[in-house]
Amino acid sequence: MDIVIDSLTYTYPGQAAPALKDVSLEIGAGELCCLIGANGAGKSTLCCAIAGFVPHFYKGEMYGSVVVGGVDTVQRSIGDLARRVGIVFQNPFDQITGATLTVFAEVAFGLENLGTPRDETRRRIEDVLRKVGLWELRDRSPLELSGGQQQRLAIASVLAMDPPIIVLDEATSQLDPAGTRDIWRIIARLHAAGKTLLVAEHKMEYVARHASKVVLLQGGKVIACGSPREVLGRDDLARCGVRRPPFMEIMRGLTQRGLWQGPMPLTLEDAAAVLKEVARR
Numbered sequence: 001m002d003i004v005i006d007s008l009t010y011t012y013p014g015q016a017a018p019a020l021k022d023v024s025l026e027i028g029a030g031e032l033c034c035l036i037g038a039n040g041a042g043k044s045t046l047c048c049a050i051a052g053f054v055p056h057f058y059k060g061e062m063y064g065s066v067v068v069g070g071v072d073t074v075q076r077s078i079g080d081l082a083r084r085v086g087i088v089f090q091n092p093f094d095q096i097t098g099a100t101l102t103v104f105a106e107v108a109f110g111l112e113n114l115g116t117p118r119d120e121t122r123r124r125i126e127d128v129l130r131k132v133g134l135w136e137l138r139d140r141s142p143l144e145l146s147g148g149q150q151q152r153l154a155i156a157s158v159l160a161m162d163p164p165i166i167v168l169d170e171a172t173s174q175l176d177p178a179g180t181r182d183i184w185r186i187i188a189r190l191h192a193a194g195k196t197l198l199v200a201e202h203k204m205e206y207v208a209r210h211a212s213k214v215v216l217l218q219g220g221k222v223i224a225c226g227s228p229r230e231v232l233g234r235d236d237l238a239r240c241g242v243r244r245p246p247f248m249e250i251m252r253g254l255t256q257r258g259l260w261q262g263p264m265p266l267t268l269e270d271a272a273a274v275l276k277e278v279a280r281r
Ligand SMILES: Nc1ncnc2c1ncn2[C@@H]1O[C@H](COP(=O)(O)OP(=O)(O)OP(=O)(O)O)[C@@H](O)[C@H]1O
Pocket: 012, 013, 015, 019, 037, 038, 039, 040, 041, 042, 043, 044, 045, 046, 058, 090
């Protein structure tokens, strides 16, 4: 297991109620685990706990344990954990160092801290900036980028470090549909290459299509953990503040009327094929 969380209860400083309540979770190596849940459910807090920002940066009160790549997060510094787990924050502005003048230098920043050789650094930076579509903007100031571009830059900075575990907290929230598709294509490629990924995401069509595991949070608690079909098929999903992709609602309607008994399609294309089949019958 790459990530093992055992009975984690965490309260931010000065808060009466915990943001995470008795969370236990295991994420295997090579898994693409999606975190879903309403605003305030605890997705970002859980992401930060896996990268060690909870409790090292936020402080507060933590019970239970988080073990990432075999090490207990409480025992290590954030810098030490950064070699094992890279995190893209929900707000890209939180990620930008403010210490560099160009997009290129921003990506180089983390690599130089790791002591990567110069030629290797250049090659890696070009590779990741091309991947996220920012190579043309390499000489721009990070502060002049749009929200979506800053989000791409944050992703590039983490990819450049090439950690075995990558946490993406709503990394597509500021991107348009085409930008979102680009980033999810990168996520799918990382998954295929064997990275362990934890992705908090509100866009359920991507969760349905790509996740190997889905964790549903509500009020800081894990409500469900299972395959996308299991978790997105739950009757209480709307009550947890999560909306299924529209094609899944249509398919559920067909199933309830006895028109479709097969497995729930997880992509729009598969749903369209089923609809054609049902219409033909
Ligand atoms: N820095 C903080 N200090 C105090 N409370 C916080 C802090 N960050 C989050 N919280 C609280 O912790 C709870 C969980 O918040 P969190 O940001 O983890 O939810 P989320 O699922 O990521 O929501 P969203 O979908 O809006 O990003 C909420 O009640 C929130 O108000």
